[in-house]
Amino acid sequence: MATFVQLTVTGLSNGAILALAALGFVLIYKSSSVINFAQGQFLLIGAYVVWALTVEAKLHWAVAVLGAVLVAIALGIVVERLILRPLVGQPIISVIMVTIGLSQVLGALVLIIWGTTPRAFPEFIPSSSVDLLGAQVGASRLWALGLVAVALVAFALFFTRSRHGIAMRAVADDQQAALAMGISVRRVFALAWALAGVSAVVGGVLLANLVGVSGEISGFGLLVFPVVILGGLDSVLGAVVGGALIGLLTAYTGGYVGGGLETVIPYVALVLILLVKPYGLFGQVRIERV
Amino acid sequence: MAGEDERGAGSAAAAPAPDPAAGALLALNNVEVIYDEVILVLRGLSLHVGEGEVVALLGSNGAGKSTTLKAISGLLPSENGEITDGEIAYAGRRIDHLDAAGIVRLGICQVMEGRRVFEHLTVEENLRAGAYTRRGDGLLADDLELVFGYFPPLAGRRRADAGYLSGGEQQMLAMGRALIARPKLLMLDEPSLGLAPKLVAEIFGIIRRLNEELGTTILVVEQNARLALEIADRAYVMENGRIVLDGPAAELAQNPDVQEFYLGLTETGERKSYRDVKHYKRRKRWL
Ligand SMILES: Nc1ncnc2c1ncn2[C@@H]1O[C@H](COP(=O)(O)OP(=O)(O)OP(=O)(O)O)[C@@H](O)[C@H]1O
Numbered sequence: 294m295a296t297f298v299q300l301t302v303t304g305l306s307n308g309a310i311l312a313l314a315a316l317g318f319v320l321i322y323k324s325s326s327v328i329n330f331a332q333g334q335f336l337l338i339g340a341y342v343v344w345a346l347t348v349e350a351k352l353h354w355a356v357a358v359l360g361a362v363l364v365a366i367a368l369g370i371v372v373e374r375l376i377l378r379p380l381v382g383q384p385i386i387s388v389i390m391v392t393i394g395l396s397q398v399l400g401a402l403v404l405i406i407w408g409t410t411p412r413a414f415p416e417f418i419p420s421s422s423v424d425l426l427g428a429q430v431g432a433s434r435l436w437a438l439g440l441v442a443v444a445l446v447a448f449a450l451f452f453t454r455s456r457h458g459i460a461m462r463a464v465a466d467d468q469q470a471a472l473a474m475g476i477s478v479r480r481v482f483a484l485a486w487a488l489a490g491v492s493a494v495v496g497g498v499l500l501a502n503l504v505g506v507s508g509e510i511s512g513f514g515l516l517v518f519p520v521v522i523l524g525g526l527d528s529v530l531g532a533v534v535g536g537a538l539i540g541l542l543t544a545y546t547g548g549y550v551g552g553g554l555e556t557v558i559p560y561v562a563l564v565l566i567l568l569v570k571p572y573g574l575f576g577q578v579r580i581e582r583v
Numbered sequence: 584m585a586g587e588d589e590r591g592a593g594s595a596a597a598a599p600a601p602d603p604a605a606g607a608l609l610a611l612n613n614v615e616v617i618y619d620e621v622i623l624v625l626r627g628l629s630l631h632v633g634e635g636e637v638v639a640l641l642g643s644n645g646a647g648k649s650t651t652l653k654a655i656s657g658l659l660p661s662e663n664g665e666i667t668d669g670e671i672a673y674a675g676r677r678i679d680h681l682d683a684a685g686i687v688r689l690g691i692c693q694v695m696e697g698r699r700v701f702e703h704l705t706v707e708e709n710l711r712a713g714a715y716t717r718r719g720d721g722l723l724a725d726d727l728e729l730v731f732g733y734f735p736p737l738a739g740r741r742r743a744d745a746g747y748l749s750g751g752e753q754q755m756l757a758m759g760r761a762l763i764a765r766p767k768l769l770m771l772d773e774p775s776l777g778l779a780p781k782l783v784a785e786i787f788g789i790i791r792r793l794n795e796e797l798g799t800t801i802l803v804v805e806q807n808a809r810l811a812l813e814i815a816d817r818a819y820v821m822e823n824g825r826i827v828l829d830g831p832a833a834e835l836a837q838n839p840d841v842q843e844f845y846l847g848l849t850e851t852g853e854r855k856s857y858r859d860v861k862h863y864k865r866r867k868r869w870l
């Protein structure tokens with residue numbers, strides 16, 4: 294029972310972070326149909342920038358997170374404007390290639406600036422253990438869960454209540470009709486990239502807090518793909534449910550089976566889902582209008 | 584303003600006859616539109632809409648009616664179309680170089696063919712999206728009431744996803760979504776498409792009321808020529824990317840060609856039998 298509770302907390306907290314990273318991915322896909330292969334590197338950059346601002350620049354962690362959020366917003370907007378906007382109307386494969394290239398460039402950039410040595414993340418969340426149903430679980434994991442929940446609620450409110458949030462969903466629904474209502478589709482694309490950056494910073498920081506700062510973070514970021522394939526590329530709810538499912542699946546496999554199977558099982562799930570339910574659990578089967 | 588003066592001066596020099604488009608709210612002058620850099624669709628189209636008028640634009644399938652509206656509302660770039668010649672002026676100002684958002688802000692709003700509601704957004708969210716170009720949320724509550732006043736069936740479905748509405752309700756939502764942007768010029772592309780006759784009559788009644796009660800200027804593209812001519816002050820008939828006929832709606836309704844081709848009437852004013860009109864069926868979807 295104790296093991297089960299521990300694994301569940303580990304799985305859910307990892308899954309929550311994955312959900313956040315996947316949310317950024319889904320935002321970009323939904324609004325502009327771009328598949329962003331660099332989402333994992335966005336996590337990495339978020340984690341490193343916060344690390345550099347707290348440990349090297351000795352700023353308070355809250356200031357550092359704010360700084361990293363600004364960096365992420367700027368990065369997202371620059372990528373959208375300089376790299377993706379010129380590609381509008383180009384075949385989807387070109388866009389995919391460009392974001393794969395982008396992921397390599399960003400990964401290399403982080404290596405050049407910060408090297409390969411893993412760094413310990415400054416403790417800003419208590420790392421003590423708490424007793425939960427007879428099991429010892431890390432407080433930082435519960436914090437991660439709670440913070441992600443807050444972030445997801447904030448996103449949900451943004452999408453249903455704010456003018457720009459509704460405009461984003463309108464663009465995702467019918468781009469030309471949104472244009473006809475005076476909604477600036479370009480601004481919405483930029484906003485999607487900026488928000489993807491923000492969700493990646495928060496996810497990257499929470500992840501670094503659990504596993505330290507190293508290139509491993511972008512590897513974890515790759516798990517975004519099984520998550521979005523499982524949940525559905527264009528579903529926000531799917532990102533959350535997919536994140537939780539993949540997190541739990543990995544944790545249980547690691548705990549009960551082990552032997553490295555936990556690192557492949559998400560991708561096995563990915564292939565299976567593609568075979569049986571290619572649009573994922575919550576994805577829309579696109580109906581083309583003619 | 585400078586553009587208006589220049590145009591006025593130019594036409595005065597060329598032809599002393601008074602320019603009917605002078606002072607119009609909207610004026611298209613010799614507009615040419617090309618899609619995909621090769622497909623010529625509008626071939627020197629000119630029309631104007633005066634402030635407070637209801638103007639109908641009629642024509643067979645593929646004549647370029649929707650293209651005309653998209654040229655005005657700035658939607659052509661989203662379909663790889665381009666205005667290659669001529670000019671479009673609104674309230675005396677050239678607007679053919681503006682983007683769609685800029686044009687909506689000037690007070691022009693288009694309800695596109697096929698309704699195009701945001702299916703995954705609720706009715707209220709659709710309306711909020713329509714109010715995007717307006718700020719000041721205090722106004723929004725009043726505006727929602729205004730829309731529900733004109734389209735009562737929407738009031739009871741505020742929280743329903745627009746995708747689940749009936750065709751008629753969706754048409755009302757598409758119009759309400761445009762109305763909430765409080766346009767001075769409302770352009771409607773085939774509002775009757777796919778609706779039962781009773782609903783069509785209701786929708787056209789509302790269009791007339793929007794014009795009379797709110798003073799909204801209306802340009803309506805319609806397959807149902809009979810209804811369009813009933814509610815319009817003036818009408819244009821287009822063929823092949825050009826205007827071929829125009830005049831007061833009542834006059835056009837009496838024109839033998841219009842009666843024959845667009846209203847399906849014989850010279851004696853009787854409705855033709857299906858056998859007789861079938862001949863035109865291929866060209867005229869609305870017969
Ligand atoms: N996006 C586009 N790309 C290329 N050609 C187009 C495009 N849109 C319209 N056309 C062509 O332009 C011509 C006019 O089309 P348009 O939609 O303006 O006609 P319409 O008068 O609105 O017809 P309908 O009554 O069928 O709605 C047609 O021949 C059509 O094939």
Ligand SMILES: [Mg+2]
Nearest residue numbers: 648649650696
């Ligand atoms: Mg049309």
